Amino acid sequence: MYKDNKSGKLGIIITIVILICLVIFTNLDNNIIDKIVNPFTKATMSIQCAYTSVVNKMTKDEAYFSSLESAKVQYEELKKENEKLKDENQKMIAIQAENKTLKEQLGVAENYLSYELVPGYVIQRDFSNYSKVIVINVGKKDGIENNMTVVTDKGLVGYVVSVEDNSSKVQTIVDTASAVSCLISNSEKSMVTRGVLDSNKKIKGTYIDNDVVINEGDTIYSSGIGGIYPKNICIGKIKEIVNTQNKTNRYVYVETAVDFDNLSDIVVLKKQK
Amino acid sequence: MKKFGVIVSLIVIYFVIYFLQVNFFSWFNIAGVQPNLFVLFVLFIGIFTNEKMGAVCGFIIGLYTDFLFSNSIGISAVLLTFIGHCGEKIVKRFSRDSKLTIILMGTISVAVYELLCVAYKSLFFSASINFLSYIYILAIELLFNMLLIIIFYPLIHRFGLFVESVYSNNKMLTRYF
Numbered sequence: 262m263y264k265d266n267k268s269g270k271l272g273i274i275i276t277i278v279i280l281i282c283l284v285i286f287t288n289l290d291n292n293i294i295d296k297i298v299n300p301f302t303k304a305t306m307s308i309q310c311a312y313t314s315v316v317n318k319m320t321k322d323e324a325y326f327s328s329l330e331s332a333k334v335q336y337e338e339l340k341k342e343n344e345k346l347k348d349e350n351q352k353m354i355a356i357q358a359e360n361k362t363l364k365e366q367l368g369v370a371e372n373y374l375s376y377e378l379v380p381g382y383v384i385q386r387d388f389s390n391y392s393k394v395i396v397i398n399v400g401k402k403d404g405i406e407n408n409m410t411v412v413t414d415k416g417l418v419g420y421v422v423s424v425e426d427n428s429s430k431v432q433t434i435v436d437t438a439s440a441v442s443c444l445i446s447n448s449e450k451s452m453v454t455r456g457v458l459d460s461n462k463k464i465k466g467t468y469i470d471n472d473v474v475i476n477e478g479d480t481i482y483s484s485g486i487g488g489i490y491p492k493n494i495c496i497g498k499i500k501e502i503v504n505t506q507n508k509t510n511r512y513v514y515v516e517t518a519v520d521f522d523n524l525s526d527i528v529v530l531k532k533q534k
Numbered sequence: 535m536k537k538f539g540v541i542v543s544l545i546v547i548y549f550v551i552y553f554l555q556v557n558f559f560s561w562f563n564i565a566g567v568q569p570n571l572f573v574l575f576v577l578f579i580g581i582f583t584n585e586k587m588g589a590v591c592g593f594i595i596g597l598y599t600d601f602l603f604s605n606s607i608g609i610s611a612v613l614l615t616f617i618g619h620c621g622e623k624i625v626k627r628f629s630r631d632s633k634l635t636i637i638l639m640g641t642i643s644v645a646v647y648e649l650l651c652v653a654y655k656s657l658f659f660s661a662s663i664n665f666l667s668y669i670y671i672l673a674i675e676l677l678f679n680m681l682l683i684i685i686f687y688p689l690i691h692r693f694g695l696f697v698e699s700v701y702s703n704n705k706m707l708t709r710y711f
Contacts, residue, residue, distance in 0.1 A: 269688070276684045283681075287565040387603045388555045390567050390671050391652050391663075394605055422605040430605055438659035459667040 362526055365414040373412070373491070376530040379403050383525055384428065393436040393456060395419075397527055400427045408489050410530040416495035416518030417441070417483055418527055429529075434496065435461050435521050442486040443496055448473050451484045454496060454515055461521040463500060466513040475502055481515050491530065536700045543693075544579065548595065551575055567671050569678040570644050572599055576614045577643045580621020581630055582694035583701045592618025609654050617643050630694070633687050640683045641676050648672055 381399035399405050401424050411418040411431050419433035432439050435456040443454050443466065450473040454464045469475065479499045485492030500516040551571045559568040576595055580588025596611035604610060621639070628635040652668060655661040683690070 273685055273688070276681055280678075280681045280685070283564050284562055288563070385556065385602070386560065388559070388568055389570075389603065389651070390675055391648065391655065391668075392604070394603060396603075430603075432605055436661075437663055438655055438661040440660070455662045457662075457667065458664055458671065465662070 365526060373528075373530055375533060376491075377404075377533050379405060379529040379531055381527055381529060383527065391437070391458060393433045393461065393521070394422070395431050395433060395524070397429050397431055397529070398427070399529060400425050400429050402426055403529075404531055405429050405529055406531075410490050410494070411527050412494060412530060413519050413524070413527055415520070416497065417490060418519055418521075418524065420489050421529065431527075433521060435464055435517060441490060441496065442484045443481045444484045445473065445475060445499075446480040446482065447476070451486065452481075452513075454481065457514075463514045463516050464497070466499070466515050469511060469513065471508050475499060475513060477502060540697050540700050544591065548575065564674050564678050567674040567678065569675060569682055570647065571682075572596075572610075573614065573617060573644045573647045574640050574679060574683065576618045577621050577640060578690055578694060579697075580618040581625045581636075581639070582697045583622070585619050585622050587701065588618030588621045589615045590618075592616070606654075606658070609651060613647050613650055617647060631691070633684070636687060636690070637680055637683050641680055644676060644679050645672065648675065 379399050381397045381403075383395050384398045385396040387394040395418075397411070405421060405424050407421055407424060409421045411420060417434055419431045419436070419439065421429045422432045423430040433456070434441050434454065437456045437458055439456050441454045441464075442451055444451055450470045452466045452469045452473075454466045457463060457465050466481065477499050481496040481499065483490040483492060483494040483496060495518045497515040497517040497519075499513050501514040502511070503513065504511050555568070555571050559571075572595055576588065576592040579591045583591075592614035593611050596614035597607070599610045599614075600607045621643075624639060625635065630636070649672075652661070652663055656663050
């Protein structure tokens with residue numbers, strides 16, 4: 262039987278602290294020390310500044326106390342003005358976001374003239390660490406069917422694998438079960454890209470012809486082979502070329518054009534009848 | 535009546551876990567890796583109720599999870615049914631009051647679940663799995679699950695004993711003591 266004693270509680274507290282530390286440290290950027298030091302420096306410096314300013318005013322400026330009342334009035338006015346500006350700023354941010362979404366949709370529309378576009382957004386992501394399926398807010402009621410291509414203004418997202426009335430599941434190109442036939446921009450040779458388990462930002466390109474010259478920075482497009490994805494949708498850029506002893510086995514890592522970590526707005530391509 | 539109360543509590547707990555899994559742990563993660571709370575939930579139902587209840591809950595939760603997230607229906611349902619069913623059987627050999635037993639059972643269950651899920655995915659969907667990346671992610675996931683079991687063990691244990699008292703029909707006749 263578990264005893265609710267002090268050592269048990271201490272153990273739980275220590276475990277919580279360890280867990281929080283792990284989460285924080287593994288999600289921090291490289292300049293961890295800067296980030297740790299900054300708040301302390303800021304706090305100390307703010308107090309120091311305030312102290313110095315008070316000392317300076319009291320010792321050097323005799324008119325400090327006489328102008329206190331007028332400063333209060335000025336403070337209230339500024340406070341009101343600040344509130345007003347904050348409101349306006351919020352409205353501007355909302356307008357900016359809307360403008361961005363509309364521009365993105367317009368960009369997509371220009372690229373895929375032969376398709377009917379169904380805009381939507383991501384409502385859920387797979388919680389599994391080994392799967393990268395997303396759920397979008399458009400489904401059968403919007404005319405979505407299986408195997409339809411999903412894109413953003415930046416490039417290819419994936420294809421619809423299952424449809425419900427008001428939502429659909431999309432297998433993204435970064436999923437390990439996903440394979441996309443692609444073309445390299447500087448040649449007409451194809452290769453196959455597959456998702457890798459440990460990244461949402463890159464995919465692995467294999468089956469590269471021996472005679473193809475590939476360079477870092479080359480853009481990759483969908484080839485249209487396979488019948489799911491239309492031709493010429495941007496997939497990403499070659500980030501790393503890994504040469505093996507046997508040239509046939511060489512592969513590349515492609516940085517995806519779409520940022521899957523922050524993916525929200527998408528468009529489903531629906532063939533016009 | 536008490537059984538009905540337990541079932542309602544389990545449904546509420548499921549939705550809390552669902553919220554945590556989908557929303558909270560998507561940002562509160564270790565190196566981008568999330569724990570798997572559904573497996574732990576089903577396992578604890580199996581341990582503290584009985585095989586039948588564990589299997590039924592495992593099946594329902596697994597199926598629901600498949601409907602919501604997976605592109606193939608059934609794999610989570612089968613695996614969680616198995617975990618729920620085995621929970622009580624395995625714990626009979628050990629003590630369910632031992633924290634170590636619970637931690638080990640939780641860790642092994644998650645490992646088995648993830649192993650079979652990935653094996654299924656690579657067999658039937660031709661998923662390309664890099665072994666080292668897989669081990670790395672799995673190790674973090676197991677560590678995360680272990681830490682969560684340690685933190686929530688007192689809560690799990692108390693609720694578990696209550697559920698157990700409802701589901702086991704051994705009425706204690708206190709007047710004879």
